[in-house]
Amino acid sequence: MNFDRISRRTLLGGTAAVALAGTLPARIARAADFTVGFIYVGSRDDYGYNQAHAQGAAAVKKMAGVKVTEEENVPETDAVEKTMESMINLDGSTLLFPTSFGYFDPHILRLAPKYPNVRFEHAAGLWVPAMPKNIGSYFGYIDEAQYVNGIVAGRMTKTNKLGFVAAKPIPQVLRNINAFTLAAISVNPKITTQVIFTGDWSMPVKEAEATQSIVNAGADVITMHVDGPKTVVETASRRGAFVCGYHCNQAALAPNNYLTGAEWDWEDLYPKFVTMAMKGETIPNFYRGGYKEGLVKSSPYGAMVPDAVRKEADAAKGALMSGDFVIYKGGLKDNKGNTVIPAGAGLVQTDIKLESMGYLVEGVIGSTS
Amino acid sequence: MTFAIETKAIGGRLVGDRFGAAAELVALPVLAVVVALIVFGGFVALFGVNPLDLYGYMYRGAFGTFFSWQNTLTRAAPLILTALCTALPAQLGMVVIGGEGALVMGGLCATAAGLAVLGAPPLIVQLVMAIAGMLAGGLWIAFAGALRHYRGVNETISTLLLNYIAIAILNHLVEGAMRDPASLNKPSSYSIGDQNMIGLIPWLGVHWGILFGVIAAVLAYLLVFHTTFGLGARISGGNLRAAKVVGLPVGKLVLAMCFLGGACAGLAGMVEIAAVQERANANMAAGYGYTGILVAFLARQNPLACIPVAILLGGIGASGGLLQRRLGLPDASVLVLQGIIFIAVLASDTFYGRFKIFQTNSA
16 A cells, blocks of 8 residues: 555645745735725626726726725625625725625625724615614615606607616616606607516526517617616617617617616715725715716717707706706606606605605506516 | 445445545545646736736635635535535436525525514524425425436426526515515515524634534435445445345435435525525525535535535635735636636546556555
């Protein structure tokens, strides 16, 4: 039995491995820089939700004295807790941007009390005063930008049929569908919006199928609310339909068909927050806003959008900017004929009732269940 | 030396000495992983990353600090249990890839059962949840076993499809009947409550799932290699006809092994709820079931080996974050490494019995 020969070989290998590990340069981030960590649920070049946040992170990277670390494809499980702790313990991060909705409860709520000196800034979470003070939640009223999309779509359609590819029938998504449709109807009362829910945030195959079937049904302007709009944009433009983008600018994917798009403006917000944190100022725990506050913006119009339409859309944007324009006016009916907002009782953007929207407005073809 | 003789008779391999065989069983996969790491080093070098930096960060992220160990073990915890969902039926020669579905069904039923007895003392709630989770996961895979045994349906296809069905049932229930109306933008069930969470192992800072996994793996190992039940299963796996001829109850073995495998994954689902999520929602389908398949194959379907392999993959996952942050590698690079390891270990299969140093003259 020559078992001893193996152990010698294993020993040699093991020693080599250990020696290798020992000689490595331990390049660890030191506290000299202010370190900020960004966490994404999907890929950071998804032409969508995650890319929008990554663009914000890129803006922070340009700031002096700031070090940015990023991690993508982090699921909404205890993996994100470990990623946050890793950023805190191994990178020395003191400000974190875990950007996916599902990171909030229970993961951020669980970690925040454990690391009171770290600031957790979360997109879309609903912070309430009973929660730890080192958590902040911010989000934009992107339905304002979908409203502007709707103006352009309502003017550009020839078939009077619009299409909306959506992930899940949850309040945030319904709000976008409704704002888009209300805007389109305001300029063209004949239009309808066909909506298809794919059931989840990232389902490229179903998104392609949904786009195909909406175009087959006659829609000629398509928009969406899914994590990565790439599939919808490419499929729709290949079929010759116009596209209104979402999350970030997808014009590069369909230069001849991209009308405009509803974008987040994290490039504007994140450097602001980082500056505040570096100066030791308190970032508000609850931060919301639309065009006016610079949290959302519209993609530049495509060359095919005529001047008259641009003016009309810009006027809508201006009205939203001024803050006294109401998207959800009183006397609003859902697509089953029920009155959901009584006459004379319009809901302004900050109204908490809008956060639990559960209906599709008149003019939308589709069902929430 | 009965064990070695059995191995020889069943496996048909030229192994006459259990130490030589054991050494081979350990050395070849280790060698395969080392080769995979070297290949991966070459791969990242193409992208301008120094492989030595890479290995350094991998070590640091996975095992270099106490926190890294916590990170690694936390990620390994569900993988041991879901790996057993593949490794146990594999003793019968079945390729079951339904760990994801069994985990989801386990978590879902555990949540439902926990909510049904919410007022009871926490220990009772947890026990009920564990039993419900294991029953649900077990029946889920046993169903695929029954389809295979009684109707001749290929178990790989059926368990794969059952994964999709399980996730669809989960989404249907948490967006409908089981939905907490307050969960507006993230449809979820009601919470099982803070008091019913099983919490962390105090001195380790890792949740109890890791201990459940280790216990389950040890029990599974004893069952497979040290009981007549396990022997019967392995004989059926080696030669079904021969097993039938000698009168082994093949059907019962198939159902029982599938049930036990599924129960392990179901328990992983219960732990996911009771230690991590507090409520059932789409986050449960995080891919642990699929990574478990990889673990089982890398462990060559040996339940005991599932433990170190799960820790290895947990470590790769844990260090993946550091690779992204320090070296700017995309997350997909971790998948590339996993793929290379998988292929290297599968390819190393052909080397069993080819190295003389592992064999004695009695072979």
